[in-house]
Amino acid sequence: MSESTPPPTVGELLCFDLYSTSRAVTAFYRPMLERTGLTYPQFLVLTLLWEQDKQTMGALAQRLDLEYNTVSPLVKRMVKAGLVTRVANPADERSVLVELTDEGTKLRWVSHEMTGQLGTALGMTDDEIAVLRKMLNRVRSGALE
Template sequence: MTNEEGPTADSPDESPAAGSPDECAPAGSLLLDDQLCFALYAAQRAVTGAYRPLLEALGLTYPQYLVMLVLWERGKLTVKELAGTLRLDYGTMSPLLKRLESAGLVRRERSALDERSVLVAVTGRGEELRERAECVPSALLAGTRLTADEVARLRADLRRLTSMLPAVSTPK
């Protein structure tokens, strides 16, 4: 049942779903340049592109570099811990780790404590690569022409945005 003002409380089938476009504020814009998602997408592609030549010199792709960063920082981890840290699924992690293992940079082994868990650790060759990779962050920072404070602020804003997004409902 509806009245002249719209759906009534006793007619749930006619009320818009939570987060539906019917509930959106009309102030939103559908212009591409007004979209936060596009600004983030374009920035991500630009940053990843800036990393490419730096990482090619190391023989790494950007996702492989991220795996190595986590392992250099934290040491031996399970595949599950790595996937969670990098926000990747197992279907993505497995081939990534396989390629890193083939390159001799990491080794995978079953956990002695839990046969279902696979541990990933950096090899000696992977540790040697760490020394060569130490120049990557400063080279990328120089390429952005941002100050260290600007980068820190941007990183903090992006982390805050990331932490807030699970609470946002998507339109159906």
């Protein structure tokens, strides 16, 4: 591109489309999460634990693509709220396992409600959502890492 070529507008930037879409989805989920007292990152941690309970802090950080020092205070707040517990890992005394409490397990309904409502709000079929997710995964796992 030459200097005489105007730069792309915000509306032409894929990065802006991805950013604004992420914010819109998070805003869509906010009212449902507020009813439960959860934040979106807490919901994501619970979702990982609903998939497989008793995960290490390191595994949670890796799956969420976050730094350990970001996940640690998040989990501490969840412990304080009674959603999870932190216990020593019997297989490795240097690591901590995060485990669901009964209260954390009871919130599983939130995931079903949120997933169904988002698809309906988007007016997309399950097949269309699957295609979109595949494309987003391709972007995320491409050359950006």
